[in-house]
Amino acid sequence: MTTLTAIFQALLDLSLTALPVMGAVLLARLCLRRAPKKYSYALWAVVGFRLICPASLPSPMSLFNSAPVQTVRETAQIAVQQWGQTVPGYSHASAAAGNAGRNTAGAAAGSLPPVVQSGPSSMEILAVVWAVGLAAMLVWAVVSYLHIRRSVRQGVLLEDGVFQCDGLRTPFVLGCFRPKIYVPFRMAADELAHILLHERAHLRRLDPWWKLLGFGILAVYWWNPAVWLCHFLFCRDMEMSCDEAVLRKMGPEVKQTYSLSLVSFAAGRHFSAAGPLAFGENDAKSRVKNILRWKRAAPAAVFLALALCLLAAVICGTDAPTGRGWAQNEGTVDAGGRVELRFSYSVPHDINSCLFYEDVYDHGKLISRNPVGYFDFNKDANHVDRRGTAGLTGYINDDFKSGGWYFSRTNSDGAKIGTSNPSSIPQRNYLAISGPLYAGQNGDRTRRPLNELDAVAVLFLSDDDGSLSSSSLPFETFSPSDLFADGMTDVAAVLRVEFSRLSAEELQQQFLVNGPGAGTVQDGNQVTLKNASGGIGVDFDAEFTKPVRSWAIYEDVYDHGVLVSSTPRISDGFLENGTGVTPRQFSGTLLCNLRYNESVSGKNFVGTLDCSYGKTRSPVMAKWTVHLPSEGYNGAGMIPGGFVADGTGKHSEDTFSLADVHEAVLLTYAFSDDDPGVTVYEAGNNVACVNDAAVQFRLVTSVEYIESSLGRNALQLYSLKNPYVGDMVADGKLLSALNIADLGTYKMELFTSEQPYILQIDFQNEPKGPDALNSAMDDRATLLLALIGNLDEVRWTYPQTEDGAPTLRTNFFDETNALKPTGMRIKDCGASLADLQNLLNYLGLSDDIQPSGTTEGVGVQTIFTDILGQNGFIRQESGADGFFTNYYIAQTGGQETCIAESWGRERDDTAVDVDGDGIKELVCNVTYGADGAQRVVVYRLAADGSVECADPLELLDVPYRDGGIGSLKESYDAIYKIVDISYYQEGQENPQFKSYPLDMARLTFSPYVCSEDT
């Protein structure tokens, strides 16, 4: 566009910005009516500033933070710009038709020549008119100035800087550099004194310069009536404040004389018509009124007025903090047979580029990620305006083998520009395509902030049977699991967008080298740390905004400054898009405990760190142990966060903004193998270099989706519970969470017209290891039965070649095949989180099962509810020979108490209300270590609420040989609720058996003391 038009366009924008400011200043002047006029006068500086400067300092108090103000202004700006692009006399319809025709042909060829309009746009015409007006104003000013200068040439020096002049009706000041006061001849002495005071007040305040500036603005905005109004008021305020200066100096006694001279100058000797600048109320009249009304201002009033002035200046003079920007769907149009999405947008000043890239998924796996278009908001290459409307089309070529994405926009000089980029979908013979689906295509006109834009468009393709997912998918996420949930879509191409403060070139580099998210704007991501309240570690509050899609906590182990391992310990996606269980704002607790040394000689600590992580105040904590490079250490210390790497030993801040760095250090544990003494606090440089070993935990964000995995996920699976097998989308999500796709490409089928309701998984390819597949499916089928409410049966099929002939194997699985804890029905196993976790433990799936190639994960501890009237979690400690001790830790009001324990190779405990008092007791089958003696321990609540325990061996009421512990065994059968005891009688070589119902009255209870506490 031409420079002239650009300048005029900028002025239009500035006017729109200044308009609300003018309104605010007028409002403020109203409040300052009774205050000295100099404050009102000063406020005009803000308006002037707004009319001159395109940008200002951001502040949260800015007027432009208000959404209505911002919206109106931007809407007006876009409307003006759009109108300005119209060409008078050039029919819009014919233009569209012409373009559409060219679109189709051009798109196939891969590029489109820009369409050039044949006449000047409205904006260009206006710009020329404006320039003419500006020139006229300037000429008028120069001519007037020269005329007056000539007229007063003959003025005679009265005193320093003051000249008397013939033919003046009224005194005035002329000139900026060496301003001179001109007064008429034959003025009375006191009148002269007042006038000189007034004019000198002007000079002291450098008014001639402000007047010049004001005129400059007026000349540039000659077409804007609001600016004329403001200029008029500005001049009036200028005069009145000088009047007041006179009154302040001379006192209110001069009011009458002074106003009379005003009147006489204004009236002159003849009646004359008002000049060209008359606006409403006569100027002399208002000034006289103001003078007569004037009182010396009280200090309080002055202070208030000043405060109001400053407030108004800040509110009007500052901009909204940057980071605002939005895009809004304007509906879809037909563009040469293709569906084009039109959208309007506005990009704030600090964002300089955007990039579109395409993720192509084949049956759930990401197979390619390529940039599709870069746009720069500043530079000329790949330029796009910061504000306007644009169009996006996703298409597949006529041969149905390949496709692309087409971007169109209209620049402010009317030129329509299109760029087309090929899609990276694999070249196949596609049978069906659905979409593209666009954000907001369903008529959603919400204006979305830029940072919420993620997936913009999706193309679905089928390469085998022509069936595709229904297009009623929720648009928000388009995560891979959503796209392939029902197993019908084969290939999906998702177009995503990201924004950056870098230039388009730099963003391109970052993307190609470091992947998505690199260099993008990620404001709003923040992690705040504090010392953990429940132990040694940190509590943190995290807030993650889009485009972050997942996060992980990495554990880095250093040995004398060298990084030995970096392991992701915890990772999750977000609840909102179904990829995880974390909400975007959450709190976590990371605790690390040392073990005091018992085994390694000469050292104070064992070289391990027992760590646990969980959501703050959640009973569920993941646990793992870090092994340090050395067997033992003498000194150790923990600090929240880490060190600033500048050698001062300063700890890092408590709040991390992740906008640029994408990671926050949560906690650093440093170890010394020399003297004890806390090396951490003496550390100078990077902790890793000074101390002998260190463990550092970092929370890292990513724009990648998390690979979900079984296991960690009692929580995740539980959140995907689905009562109706007929809900295909929910079923699909569950299948995806169970990683069925790891077992092979599959399609899901449902048989729900009559009972039994069946979910069938058809694997498409012959499995290499059918037994492994079946055994993996057994577990998954069990979980499906537990988690889908009315599902009765699971079937899976796969092709197999037998004796050279292809067959289809079908496997049937229902409740009777499911492995589950004794006494439970399969549906009960999904009834609560605790039950589900028990099932997972039972199936041996409580640890993560990661896809191969990834590192070890962490197990989730079992939580329990309603045992001895309490809820909590079970902490399992491992001992020698595969033995475990299970501690039941009840959590009440932030306190943790151990209320029971059991031990053995497996946990075989039952919570059951034995005595009918409404509280479930705990009956544990335990095995003693060395000799394998099996016993039962019964826990119940004593009258005072404490826990007591007993051994039901007391129930044995027949004589038995005491042949040592091995001669007696007892166990509790949960199904029949009896205690089985085997014993040896005197002289017998074979064991005898007796069973007793668990009669609490016959047992002797003693207070339970947790073995940990002794």
Add this chain to the structure above:
Amino acid sequence: MRYKLCDSEYRFMQVVWDAAPVPSPALVDLCREKLGWKKSTTYTVLKKLCDKGLLKNEGAVVSVLAPRETVSAEAAEEFVKKAFSGSLPSFLAAFMGSRTLSAQEAEELKRLIDAHREERE
């Protein structure tokens, strides 16, 4: 013969009367000092008054032809009225009374001013 001059011209004459006869360069200096005039202004006014017959400039010496008693000053017509229909362009200068009042409005304001009573503090 009676001459009527505008006020600035009268002031010039006063300077000349005090100094005459005076070489013109000296007169220029005097005018600069007393009246604040540029050289060109001085010569312009000088020429005008010579044409009117009040002064004589011969051989770069200025002498007076008209004695003081014959000359009086009167107020000049307003040039502001002529040039700008009675008001100065407001963008050009800082000045006192910018808008014109009708006679009626002036009367009204005068009454208002007279009626005003200042409250003694």
